[in-house]
Amino acid sequence: MSNSSFFDKSKEQSLVKAEIVAKYFWAWAKVVTPHAKTRGHNIAYIDLFSGPGRYQDGSKSTPLLILERAIADPDMREMLMTIFNDRDSNNTQSLQQAISSLANIESLRHQPRVLNEEVGEKFVRMFEQFRLVPTLFFIDPWGYKGLSIRLIGSLIRNWGCDCIFFFNYNRINMSLGNKVVEEHMNALFGKERADVLRKKLNPMPSYERELTVLEAISEALKEIGGKYVLPFCFKNDEATRTSHHLIFVSKNVLGYSIMKEIMAKESTTSDQGVPSFDYNPATIYQPLLFELSRPLDELENMLLDEFAGKTLAMKDVYNQHHVGKRYISKNYKDVLLKLEQQGKIIADPPTPPRKKNTFGDKVKVTFPPK
Structure with missing residues (x-):
């Protein structure tokens, strides 16, 4: 399914998502850059589903926000390597043009690379084989194809590597019981956990289904080394149900603390000053999420x-x-x-x-x- 329609206009939730990623990138870079410098390493930002760079109304999406922040910082101009990938050639062409039009883009020592590849097993094997410099990964698929627990594990295994990914709860919830996409769901949760989910979810009310699915992905992430997991919930335009989550995963508590402060400021509501992160009330049946409520x-x-x-x-x-x-x-x-x-x-x-x-x-x- 093409994601081109997603960029027809810049919905407020898309702008919030882009801001969360861009703000974390800036804070993350400030933490890892001094350590990378002492080791003679670069740092990197890799976006595996980058889109065209701009919405049709001209608003900048995540790749351009990241590059603008890099251009403005002397260290990042010298050290940051960026890779933007999208399987849609129309998106990659549009993104390349948008990047080329950025003021002072030539000041970056490492010019951005734009790839036109399908994300799948090839990417997983590549990331599993290489020792990565400190890298922030952003995975924002339109649905879930290409997103797997093994892929995320390969991205965060090295020091300074964090991942933020788009978790399309609405579509994943509908797909868990669909035999046609069973392989994708198994890749996302792990087969054993996905099988358990399929049995548990059928009789559940909608609010409990969401918490159970989130608990399952949180458990899967912790098993592959993602010790610190933080989801941020987005509702649909009518605020009647959840459409998706932005999930942060890291092995480092400092990154978790930084992202928590960023997500807190983007929360639309708070209770006694405690940010909502737009979660639905959790229950004792989801222990990893219960404490968040x-x-x-x-x-x-x-x-x-x-x-x-x-x-x-x-x-x-x-x-x-x-x-x-x-x-x-x-x-x-x-x-x-x-x-x-x-x-x-x-x-x-x-x-x-x-x-x-x-x-x-x-x-x-x-x-x-x-």
């Missing part, structure tokens, strides 16, 4: 319980607790400030001399014993 009121009790009798810095409280939960750093600071004001914890330094209504990363927190 708990409100801020419960964070106080969780911290008092889990850190009882311990003394550690605010930053360490955050680092040890936030993975798999939708709380961001600000939520922890707000809760710890409230607990201090209630006399339930001891902060060092206290207020004063600490500035009123602040709780810095290095402030020591002593939790009472149980």
Whole structure:
């Protein structure tokens, strides 16, 4: 199925998706560039389903946003290698023209490469064989053809390699019970997990189906080394159901923390300052996602319980607790400030001399014993 119609206009959700990827690319590059420099390595951005570069209304899609940020940075001008691939030759021609028209594109030491290939087994074998420089991968297929758990595993296996991919929940949900595309579903989830899903999903209501499918892909990603998984949900135009998710996967907790802050700012709603990431309420039947749905009121009790009798810095409280939960750093600071004001914890330094209504990363927190 062609994805050309997808680029007929720049829907708001498409712009949000592009911004999330571009913002993470910038933050990721700032982290990996110094390490790559000391080793004499380059860094890379690879987009396997790149599209034409611009929507019909002229808005820039992800490839152009990435290149513009690279052109503006002296280190990235020298070190960034980019590869953009699309199986539709009309898209690759359009993208090449859009890239060539970018101001100062010639300043990039490594000029962008535009490929016209089908993503499949050939790509998987290639990435499995090579040791990659730090690379951010973006996989944005129109449906799911070419997207497999083995492909993602091959992309994130080396240091500094993270992946963001488009998970078309609506189409995948419909396809799990379709014999015609059984092979694609097996490649995406793994055959054993896909078979279990097919049996479980049939009697489920729609909201539980979505959570179960997301839980399954999260489990599959963790099995291939993607220790840190963070999905961001997009609803359809009527906001009546989920259309797709943008899923981030990494082996590094720092990348996870950075992406969480980026996705939090793009969330349309929040509860007590806790970003929604546009998730539906999860249940205890999906344990990897359940923690992502708990409100801020419960964070106080969780911290008092889990850190009882311990003394550690605010930053360490955050680092040890936030993975798999939708709380961001600000939520922890707000809760710890409230607990201090209630006399339930001891902060060092206290207020004063600490500035009123602040709780810095290095402030020591002593939790009472149980």
